[in-house]
Amino acid sequence: MTGQEGWQSEAPELVRPYVITKGRGLPDDGDLSLITLVTAAAGQPQRPSRLSPEEQSLLDLCSAGYLSVAEIAGHTQFPLGVVRILLASLMEGGHLMTRPPVARARLADKEILEEVLNGLRAKFG
């Protein structure tokens, strides 16, 4: 689907999700919504070897810029729940930074909606 070379060797369906997540449960906070933007923490030192291959891959994916949690799941083809657990673990270790979406408020909504409306008009006429 994504046409990404070199990723398929993972064959995620051959590895049970609880193995990849080392038995960890879903993070219970709202930090990792579908549209939370994630990137590797700046000044990443020598990467510790205790990262799992999957965590390492996610970290590599996030090292070149910001991606949403949904995009990370889409690019890696891991189930969303698995991605959330791995990202939460990487956050705990200080490897990742996140930008959660702003909390919904009527005023913030209004400003954002105006910006979206203007942006759509500017882009598509």
Next chain:
Amino acid sequence: MGSAPSLDERDYVRGGATQTAVKILVVGHFAVGKTTLIGSISEIEPLSTEETMTQAAESVDDLKGVQGKTTTTVAMDFGRLTISDRVVLYLFGTPGQQRFVQMWEDMARGALGALVLVDPERLADSFPVIDLIEHYGLDYAIAVNHFDGSPLRDERALREALDLLDDTPVVTCDARDEKSSAAALTTLVRYLLDRTR
């Protein structure tokens, strides 16, 4: 051991450090054209994510009258549109089936609103979708995807059939066409803005 997929610079969110991510849902019954609409305006190749419970979808989905559809939306498809230096918009599409309730909660939380894509030939299939949207308290607009050869119903009959409120916007669009899809989205956003006043 596979390496991470190599992404192009454009795959990343431009100016992610300063951007606020928002989302709008594109919903509709199976095969109504959600993925097509998202793909027509997304700046990235639409992606999909899969939840484990979605595997059964293919065998259950009703294929009556949708010959020629070769890909199946098993979970949710999404695309992205950079609006400005401050705002990046994500469009999430998913079928309106009750069994995807977990995913719906995920998608609906914090969404600005929803564009409900409707096939004029299969109006009844849109009832459960609209029920779900209303259940999650999302404001929505109706976009009638005008398929080749299908007659356009007049708006009044469609409003009546879908039991819409008077102020719910109804637009016709061609989901394959970028400008047409964007116009439908613009109608929704204008309506959402009116609702904040």
